[in-house]
Amino acid sequence: MSAQRPVKLFSVLAIRAAFDRLLPLWQQRCPQVELQVEWAPTTRIEQWIADGRRADAVIVTTEAMDRLVEQAVVEAGSRRELVDSTIGVATLPDAAQPDLSSAAALKQSLLQARSVGYSLGGASGIWFKTVLERLDITQAVNARASTIDEGFTARLLLEGKADLAVQQISELLTVPGIKIAGPLPDELQKVLSFPGALFRNAGRPAEAAALLAFLRSDAAREVFQACGLTPRA
Structure with missing residues (x-):
């Protein structure tokens, strides 16, 4: 060395x-x-x-x-x-998979989730706030959201704090034991x-x-x- x-x-x-x-x-x-x-x-x-x-x-x-x-x-x-890097959604492997096929489908999936996990400080979390504003569901989602200042949001799935985790797909994949449900719909996607x-x-x-x-x-x-x-x- x-x-x-x-x-x-x-x-x-x-x-x-x-x-x-x-x-x-x-x-x-x-x-x-x-x-x-x-x-x-x-x-x-x-x-x-x-x-x-x-x-x-x-x-x-x-x-x-x-x-x-x-x-x-x-x-x-x-x-x-x-x-x-694209932004996506993850779940636990045996969980029902959210519909991410369109903006309308994503909106319903987010509203139906018990809790959505995302990062406040990361680039994906900053964009996700914009997505919530565009879908006009900021208050509804944040009332039940599980957020972290930074780090890997998929850990919230394993800790039972969220049933949907939003982050860059590469970051979601960092956490073993989760499943990638898919990317955000094209009309709401942000390539970083x-x-x-x-x-x-x-x-x-x-x-x-x-x-x-x-x-x-x-x-x-x-x-x-x-x-x-x-x-x-």
Whole structure:
């Protein structure tokens, strides 16, 4: 192991399941490069950065990355498009499956649920609030909702706190013992994209750039797809 400090990455939770599977392959290719990853929703990562915290690289939503480029926090030329992610709904495996075929069907499924679980701080949860507003059921759903500040909403299913969990499909799949009911209807879907980039004055820019390149490799693309993500061209 190198005596140098680890390469530090701030990353969204959406790619965590895939990243955990990719880490052994990365270690085989670059055994001398130790990684230190801090996982959080984009909103939390942006707050870290606003507070002055830095790493070598960062993976956040496209909108957040655009802001970081504009603020010259990251090197614009280092930006690499990684994956797209869709939002979906999960249940316990033996539960009745909700109808997600249309906006109207989703509305009825949400209203019929004992409790809907979602994340207040994650990008999917922020969008789900918009979905509830569009369906005009914010008050009705939130009166019985089970929310978390951040983390994986499918855990609420296993804890008996919700019978529907809404989050990015890649995040739902992080929790074993649940079933993906399907994506949100097209008319209410939001595809979230996640690029990575290097911070300005990164301590280990070459190694961080190699990590982002690895996350665009054919091997990484296969794992991302298996984990419910769509690799970017």
